[in-house]
Structures are given as C-alpha cells and as structure tokens.
Amino acid sequence: MRGTRTGRPVRGGRTAALGALSLLLVLAGPVGCARDAAEPRRALTVLGPWTGGEQESFEELLELFEAEQGVSVEYQGTTATREVLLSGLLAGDPPDVAVLPVLGDLVDYEREGFLEPLGEGVVDEEKYDGGPWLAQPAGMDERHWIPVKVDLKSIVWHEKGRRPDPSRADAERWCVGMGSDATSGWPGSDWIEDVLLQQSGHEAYEEWAAGEMEWTEEAVVRAWRTWGEFMSGDGGRTAREALTTDHRGPEGGNGLLFGTGPGGGCELEHQGSFARHLYGPRAPEADFVPSPRLLPGAADRDGRDREVSADFAAMFRASPEGQELMRFLASPEAQRVWAKDEEGWARGEIPFFSAHEDVGEESYPAGGRDTVSRRVVRELERAGRLCLDASDVMPPMIRRVFYEKVLEFLADPGQDPTGLLGRIQEVQEESERQFRQRFRREPERLDRICR
Known part of the structure; x- marks a missing residue:
C-alpha cells in the first residue's frame, strides 16, 4: 500500500504535473506509471x-x-x-x-x-x-x-606536513570556488551552514534548515555577516576570484588545493571528505583538521558538532x-x-x-597511504551532533535561491545581507502558500536533521 498521508496523490491512474515538484516548473502532461511489480525484469x-x-x-x-x-x-x-x-x-x-x-x-x-x-x-x-x-x-x-x-563536511583540508596556524586563517590563504555547473554557489552555502552551526549551535541550525526559523532571524544574518567580513578581509580579492573559479579546479588538474592559477595553489580548503576525489594523484598528500579550529566565528574551537x-x-x-x-x-x-x-x-x-x-x-x-580515512570515520562516530547539509534538505526552490543569493553576496561581501535574506524568506513564504493551496495542509518538516 502506498503512503496514506492526507491529500497525498496516489500514483496509479493519475496525470502528473511535474511542475508541482518543488513548485518550480509547470510541465503538464502524462507521465508513465511504473511497470507492474509482478512483471519480471x-x-x-x-x-x-x-x-x-x-x-x-x-x-x-x-x-x-x-x-x-x-x-x-x-x-x-x-x-x-x-x-x-x-x-x-x-x-x-x-x-x-x-x-x-x-x-x-x-x-x-x-x-x-x-x-x-x-x-x-x-x-x-x-x-x-x-x-x-x-x-x-x-x-x-x-x-x-x-x-x-x-x-563529512565540517573539515578543512591542507597539505600534509603543513598544519595550519589558527591565528593566520585569513581569506587569501583559502581555496574558494563557487563554480559547479547548474548548482554554482553551493560551496558558499556550505561555508554559511558550517559557520551557523559552529556559531549558534545545532538547535538553531536544525530550526533554520527545517524552515522553522526565518532567514532574517539574527542567527542567520550573523552567519552571513561573519562569512562576508571574512571574505572581505583581503579587499574582496578571494571573493571575486571565487565567482569565476570552479570548485573542482581546472580540468585535468589536481583540484584547488594542489592546483595553479586563480583559486588554486592555496593552503586551506573548506570542503567535504569527497574532496580527495578532486585531488587526483595528489590525494594521499592531503590532510584535514575539524573546521571549528579555523572557521571564522566559531564559538568553541573544540566544538563537536559536524555538518x-x-x-x-x-x-x-x-x-x-x-x-x-x-x-x-x-x-x-x-x-x-x-x-x-x-x-x-x-x-x-x-x-x-x-x-x-x-x-x-x-x-x-589501517596505515600505509591512508590514515586520513580512519580519521574521517572517527569524526563521524565521535561527533557531538551530526547535522545534514541544510541546503540539501530544503525544498528545491529555496535551495536554488539560496545558491543564487550566495553568488550575489560574494560580489560585494561587505554588504548588509539582510536584503538578500529577505528575498529568500519571501520565496519560502510564497512556496509554502502554494503548497497549502494545492495540498490543503501545512508543509511537512523533516525530522532528525541533527542527531
């Protein structure tokens, strides 16, 4: 039996409006049903x-x-x-x-x-x-x-043997690239999410990610301002370069941490544990530290919450x-x-x-070329809280606007972010209004975003 929540469309014999997915597109027309479950495939x-x-x-x-x-x-x-x-x-x-x-x-x-x-x-x-x-x-x-x-996302990569000095984590030392095809801007959302988590704690983070905290609330505004002040620290040069730099680095290269040219050949990179796939043959040279030790605005440098x-x-x-x-x-x-x-x-x-x-x-x-993997697993197992990437759990429309506003913000990281955040809040409220109109109920919230 399919799900039984009130007002939920049932697949069999219906016409799907794909535009209802994320309330973004209006693509009306019949969509094929699944093959009969009894048919051998x-x-x-x-x-x-x-x-x-x-x-x-x-x-x-x-x-x-x-x-x-x-x-x-x-x-x-x-x-x-x-x-x-x-x-x-x-x-x-x-x-x-x-x-x-x-x-x-x-x-x-x-x-x-x-x-x-x-x-x-x-x-x-x-x-x-x-x-x-x-x-x-x-x-x-x-x-x-x-x-x-x-x-694991709440980590900062660096070259082995060059352990970063927390007192010198200025923007010009960081690899930052916003380019990512249709989803450009998400690396900046990771920065903001991690700053908010380390600055305001997992309860505020979860409330915001679930759509229960407005984008113009102080915890959210403060996270954007903290990141903006950090990215403005070198006169905005790192921010400007980030807008034209692919987060994967140049094609055929070794990512940003080991690359050359704009955004590359830097010392630190705030990126998830998947980043080693970007580093190519130099992946064994990469090491990491938990992000609270270097992240701007972190309330506790030994904090145990992880995105x-x-x-x-x-x-x-x-x-x-x-x-x-x-x-x-x-x-x-x-x-x-x-x-x-x-x-x-x-x-x-x-x-x-x-x-x-x-x-x-x-x-x-256990050893040899890879001691880093075990340390990643250790961080996952021993964290105080693990919190899912906030933008990943947001409705697609909100996530898309979030990424767009990250790019607008980086164009002038010293600006007051309140106007940009107000626009995201307007989109969120409109999408919720459309949801209520279509489904005749309140939007469901994800549970256990942090655990």
Whole structure:
C-alpha cells in the first residue's frame, strides 16, 4: 500500500504535473506509471551523481551484485542528476533506481507518488541510529530511500606536513570556488551552514534548515555577516576570484588545493571528505583538521558538532530485482566492499564512507597511504551532533535561491545581507502558500536533521 498521508496523490491512474515538484516548473502532461511489480525484469538502470574514479568504484560494486543475482545493471553517472531524472520522468521512462545527493528533491518525488516503497527488511533502521541518515517528513508511513554514501563536511583540508596556524586563517590563504555547473554557489552555502552551526549551535541550525526559523532571524544574518567580513578581509580579492573559479579546479588538474592559477595553489580548503576525489594523484598528500579550529566565528574551537551530507538511493520503478538491488546497497557487506582495503588503495582508489553502524573504523585501511580515512570515520562516530547539509534538505526552490543569493553576496561581501535574506524568506513564504493551496495542509518538516 502506498503512503496514506492526507491529500497525498496516489500514483496509479493519475496525470502528473511535474511542475508541482518543488513548485518550480509547470510541465503538464502524462507521465508513465511504473511497470507492474509482478512483471519480471532482468535488467536495471541506475542513475547517480558519481563520475570518473567514483563511478568506477561504484560500477565495481554493481558487478558484484550482477554476479550474485544474475541481473544486468546499467549505470549512468552525471553531475546533472536532477535534470536527467526530470527528463526521464516527463518521458515516462525513469531509471529503476536513482541516487540523489539532495534529500529535498526526494521529499518532492515521494509527495508526487513517483517513489516506490522499499518494503520490509530492506533497511535495518537500528543500524543507522548513530546519525540523521534516516531523516524523512513527519507522518511518512513507509521508507522510500536509503543512505548509500556519506561525507563529512565540517573539515578543512591542507597539505600534509603543513598544519595550519589558527591565528593566520585569513581569506587569501583559502581555496574558494563557487563554480559547479547548474548548482554554482553551493560551496558558499556550505561555508554559511558550517559557520551557523559552529556559531549558534545545532538547535538553531536544525530550526533554520527545517524552515522553522526565518532567514532574517539574527542567527542567520550573523552567519552571513561573519562569512562576508571574512571574505572581505583581503579587499574582496578571494571573493571575486571565487565567482569565476570552479570548485573542482581546472580540468585535468589536481583540484584547488594542489592546483595553479586563480583559486588554486592555496593552503586551506573548506570542503567535504569527497574532496580527495578532486585531488587526483595528489590525494594521499592531503590532510584535514575539524573546521571549528579555523572557521571564522566559531564559538568553541573544540566544538563537536559536524555538518554532513549523504547520497540517497530511491526506487522509481517497482520490481523484485530493484528491491534486491536496494537491499544489496544497504547491506554492510556491500558497504565494506566500498570502503576498500589496502589492495584497493594500492590501485589509487579512495574509500567511500558508510552510515551503517556495522561498517566502522576497522573497515578502512589501517596505515600505509591512508590514515586520513580512519580519521574521517572517527569524526563521524565521535561527533557531538551530526547535522545534514541544510541546503540539501530544503525544498528545491529555496535551495536554488539560496545558491543564487550566495553568488550575489560574494560580489560585494561587505554588504548588509539582510536584503538578500529577505528575498529568500519571501520565496519560502510564497512556496509554502502554494503548497497549502494545492495540498490543503501545512508543509511537512523533516525530522532528525541533527542527531
């Protein structure tokens, strides 16, 4: 049985208005229904955000599933998962499984009836109690997604052997790039989110991320001002360069930390644990410190709250094979394979991090080239609170405007951010008004954003 929340559209026999997804687009027209769950399907399609080396690691994992189940799996990796998925939904041909890095989109898809419930036994929920990985709207009666990969965000990367001096964390020493194709601006949102978390605490952070605190409240304004003052510290040069710099660094390079040219060859980079995939062959030279030690405005330099992100898998077509793939991706056995071993690191592969409590520090390389992975896991396991990336859990429309205003703010980081934040608040209130009008209820709030 599908979800039973009042006013929720049911998939069977309906016409989908894709514009209702995120209240952004108005794309009216019939969208194909899922194939009958009883129809045998011996081939699966998977859409995900991983390309390059990350894609190769994931495809190795899928090969194990293919060998075990006799099911062929075709993976499509793209940095434009949202656009590709919407195109497939509009054409009535979505992938069987999609992995998305933003929970806010999945909430919209579930509300519109595009997601298939996972069924009993796919997720052992007790094994994810150590974090916010199972966050979902209050009142959702079935689980529709699972975390398959997680990352630690409240960290600052530096070159091994060059431990940063907290007293000299001025802007000109930092690698900062806002470019990211259709989602440019998100690296700046990470800065603001982490500043707010370390400056005002997890309760204020969660209230803001859930949409229960207005954007013009003091905690939010103060975080923007703190970041703006920091980015203005070198006359705004770092801010200006960030607007024209890709966060991945130059194509074919080694990311920003080890790169050259604008934004590169710097000393510090506020970036998630996935950043080592950007550093190429120089990844083993990268080390990190927790961000509170260097972040402007941090109230406690030894603070234990950490911002995190996750990639979530969801099923868009019902089939026994799809259920088996979801169960496989959630299993500790598959997660341990993804963590890799010393042999994997000898091939230059970088581990993925798991939210599963049975895949702990001991699952990662003990020494040699990689002591950093175990330290990342240690931070995840010993944090006071883990808080999901705030923009990732926001509705897509709010997230998009957030990114836009980050870019506008960086163009003049010394400005009073109140006007920009007021505009985001207006968009949020309008989207909530439209939601009430369409669904005849209050917007659902995600629970356990911090845990």
